[in-house]
Amino acid sequence: MKKIIVLAMALSLTATVVSCKKGAGKLGSAVLNMGSETDANAIIDFNNNFIDSYKSTSKHIERILKYTDEAVAKSKGENVLIMPIVLTSMDYSFSKIKEVPSGFDKDKAAIEKEFSIYKAKKENIDKKIEELKSYMTSEDYKDDKGAKAEAIRKEIETDVNAFYAAGENIMAKIKPATDAAEEVILKDHPMKEYIISSKNVMNSLDSVIDLLGKQYSGQFNEAEAQKKYEEYAKAVEANAKLNFDVKDQQYSYKKSQFESFNKNASNFLDLYRKLIRDAKEKGKIQDNDIQQIDSSYENVLGAYNSFVK
Structure with missing residues (x-):
């Protein structure tokens, strides 16, 4: 996967919507099939936290892909002066997401399915990069001439593709309800x-x-x-x-x-x-x-x- 494509994805994420919360009225119940203002606020919170997580992880993935490229090059004997630094991702927004709100109604199950993929790929990418970092630190590439580095890079790129596919599917699914919730909250703001x-x-x-x-x-x-x-x-x-x-x-x-x-x-x-x-x-x-x-x-x-x- 080309790093520039990841950069473009990271740049083009939709801006976080308003979270100046106010009471939800009858319009909210009709549009979102929600029973209280809590449901509207939960949708806004999920949207905001997911977008923040998606942006943060996209930047993290950009650094990971740079590292994998340099790792493969170095493991195959090419001259790499300094290896990129990849720190542990601190995704606080992701940790705030406990569940998909019921206010998403008929789309809830589909969002949950995509979110499970998003979570699994996100976790797997982090595990794989740690495995690659260990491999490079121990210089095990001197034993297999970089074969494992190349294999891990391919696994990471496959997971990255699946991660972005799930992320874009979630964005498309949550937007209608989020827009409606925002409209309700802003009604008399x-x-x-x-x-x-x-x-x-x-x-x-x-x-x-x-x-x-x-x-x-x-x-x-x-x-x-x-x-x-x-x-x-x-x-x-x-x-x-x-x-x-x-x-x-x-x-x-x-x-x-x-x-x-x-x-x-x-x-x-x-x-x-x-x-x-x-x-x-x-x-x-x-x-x-x-x-x-x-x-x-x-x-x-x-x-x-x-x-x-």
């Missing part, structure tokens, strides 16, 4: 206008990231990249024009978080322009530019999550 507008920014940003991920691993198309830039810039401008005026004093501290989100969203635009200019000149998206975009995306997402939570 004091910050509804700002949250919905900010989410529009994130949706546009995710669309940008999805496109750049594809173009990074494929061919750069300036017209497509520019079109996404203009769509995102429009959403950012509309959000920045909103005057944060929430009467409820318990949300007064959110003003600075809203402004921070807008600033980070605007900073992303600067790097996006640079990426387009450099890619146009070089004929492809540069590694340095995609790394800067990745870091900037994390900043925007972090600011968004701080605002809506």
Whole structure:
């Protein structure tokens, strides 16, 4: 599996939805088939925790694949100066997921099945990388000329493919109910206008990231990249024009978080322009530019999550 594909997947994960929880009404019961506001909140929590876990594990897997490539090379006698560092994954969000909420109703069983695969592959990948690290540390590759390193790499890549397939299936299954739960929770929320507008920014940003991920691993198309830039810039401008005026004093501290989100969203635009200019000149998206975009995306997402939570 190509590492750049993993990077694209890690970049394009959907932003965590709002978790500013409020009571769920009759609309929630109709849409989600839920009996109480607890069900709506459970869906929001599952969504947020799963997305955080998926993002974290995707980054972890990227490092693992880099390590496996270098391990195979070194075990076969190639010159590898420094082996990549792969630390134990600390996935706190994953540990918060105790079960699939009943509010997912008819999709609950399917989500549980995919989540079991997701969990099993996640655990197996971690076991295999530890096995490979032990093999490299003991220099056992001197006995089999790297045969085991190659075998473990193939096993890990197979599990990684299955992990991402399960992750994408879960994302597709939980989205409708999560959107409905969010709509219910926001129905009478004091910050509804700002949250919905900010989410529009994130949706546009995710669309940008999805496109750049594809173009990074494929061919750069300036017209497509520019079109996404203009769509995102429009959403950012509309959000920045909103005057944060929430009467409820318990949300007064959110003003600075809203402004921070807008600033980070605007900073992303600067790097996006640079990426387009450099890619146009070089004929492809540069590694340095995609790394800067990745870091900037994390900043925007972090600011968004701080605002809506």
